[in-house]
Amino acid sequence: MAALPVSAKAPDFELDGSSGRVRLSDLLKETQYVILAFFPASFSSVCTSELNLYQEVKDEFARLGARVVAISVDSKYVQQAFAKANGLTFPVLADFHPKGAVAEQYGVMRGDGRAERALFIVDSKGIVRYSYVSEIAKNPGADRLLEALEQMKAEA
Amino acid sequence: MADVTPPLDCARGVPCDRDRGDPEPAEGPPRLKRPVSDDDWSRGPAGAVSLVEYLDYQCPACQAAHPVVERVLASLPDRVRFVVRHFPIVSAHPQAQRAALAAEAAGRQGKFWEMHQRLFAPRGALQEDQLLSYAGELGLDLARFGADMADEGLAAKIRREKVLGVRSGVNGTPTFYIAEARYEGETGPLREEELKAAILAELDRNQRH
Numbered sequence: 603m604a605a606l607p608v609s610a611k612a613p614d615f616e617l618d619g620s621s622g623r624v625r626l627s628d629l630l631k632e633t634q635y636v637i638l639a640f641f642p643a644s645f646s647s648v649c650t651s652e653l654n655l656y657q658e659v660k661d662e663f664a665r666l667g668a669r670v671v672a673i674s675v676d677s678k679y680v681q682q683a684f685a686k687a688n689g690l691t692f693p694v695l696a697d698f699h700p701k702g703a704v705a706e707q708y709g710v711m712r713g714d715g716r717a718e719r720a721l722f723i724v725d726s727k728g729i730v731r732y733s734y735v736s737e738i739a740k741n742p743g744a745d746r747l748l749e750a751l752e753q754m755k756a757e758a
Numbered sequence: 759m760a761d762v763t764p765p766l767d768c769a770r771g772v773p774c775d776r777d778r779g780d781p782e783p784a785e786g787p788p789r790l791k792r793p794v795s796d797d798d799w800s801r802g803p804a805g806a807v808s809l810v811e812y813l814d815y816q817c818p819a820c821q822a823a824h825p826v827v828e829r830v831l832a833s834l835p836d837r838v839r840f841v842v843r844h845f846p847i848v849s850a851h852p853q854a855q856r857a858a859l860a861a862e863a864a865g866r867q868g869k870f871w872e873m874h875q876r877l878f879a880p881r882g883a884l885q886e887d888q889l890l891s892y893a894g895e896l897g898l899d900l901a902r903f904g905a906d907m908a909d910e911g912l913a914a915k916i917r918r919e920k921v922l923g924v925r926s927g928v929n930g931t932p933t934f935y936i937a938e939a940r941y942e943g944e945t946g947p948l949r950e951e952e953l954k955a956a957i958l959a960e961l962d963r964n965q966r967h
Contacts, residue, residue: 650850651929654849654850654930655847655924657849658847658849659921659924688849689848690849742929743927743929744929745925
């Protein structure tokens with residue numbers, strides 16, 4: 603299954619993680635946009651630099667009405683250690699059991715047991731407004747997200 | 759439980775931040791949103807090809823890249839204008855912001871590059887007392903150095919630089935730009951010959967135009 607495209611309904615989910623349970627629909631009551639950052643594996647090098655970057659850009663995301671949630675198939679204990687080791691203050695969620703069920707719903711579960719490195723922006727109506735699957739070993743950066751958020755703001 | 763810092767790959771000394779965004783071949787690599795100017799810390803003649811590095815003094819990959827950059831610059835005397843911009847990953851590297859401030863504060867007393875070299879010296883930590891002792895070694899006015907380190911204006915400058923870096927396609931550190939286009943080297947440690955060849959190719963392009 604391909605990644606959910608723009609305009610698709612974003613499946614709601616609730617997952618445990620680095621800072622407790624998080625439900626997408628609850629988050630969307632608190633913020634205009636939620637950035638879902640699926641990533642292959644906690645503690646791997648590219649994932650670490652990607653999430654470090656999102657931590658650094660957190661204020662810029664907030665200025666544009668967005669918050670980040672990161673998701674991999676690792677367990678919540680791994681996510682806790684990963685968030686702590688890297689000073690990540692946004693939720694790092696465990697799509698652990700059934701393994702990759704949320705990634706599956708978003709069309710970004712790989713055959714090798716990991717999630718794709720994929721980005722979605724979901725708006726407060728629960729609609730996918732941005733969808734991007736990166737090459738697995740490439741850090742997709744933050745500029746594309748900031749650009750997409752700015753465009754949404756301009757169109758709103 | 760003890761802290762698990764630094765991240766595993768950094769702990770192993772594997773450059774963990776030299777990842778590149780997608781090349782997006784149709785448009786070519788991303789370009790600097792803020793061109794090189796006299797507001798930058800730079801070494802080398804103004805007309806030369808620019809090599810810009812976004813760096814974090816506490817990043818192991820930047821520490822590993824430092825001697826490589828120095829060798830490349832030494833091998834191309836007067837042909838490259840080297841520019842340093844700060845990109846401290848403060849969540850993962852708690853001393854990175856202070857180190858960047860130390861470089862800026864030393865810069866206000868005309869010793870940016872001397873401090874830059876010391877911050878990358880392979881002798882250890884970037885703790886507060888070490889930053890101060892570097893300032894002492896450089897003969898800086900320590901009262902002024904301390905005041906500048908605490909200057910919110912300098913911190914704001916570093917933040918602005920970082921945001922512009924993100925917008926220019928800096929996804930991690932170190933990230934290099936040759937003639938303002940992002941250098942898409944092979945993933946992994948910075949390679950001296952590869953970087954030099956990319957700069958030479960740019961010099962060659964300039965000559966032909």
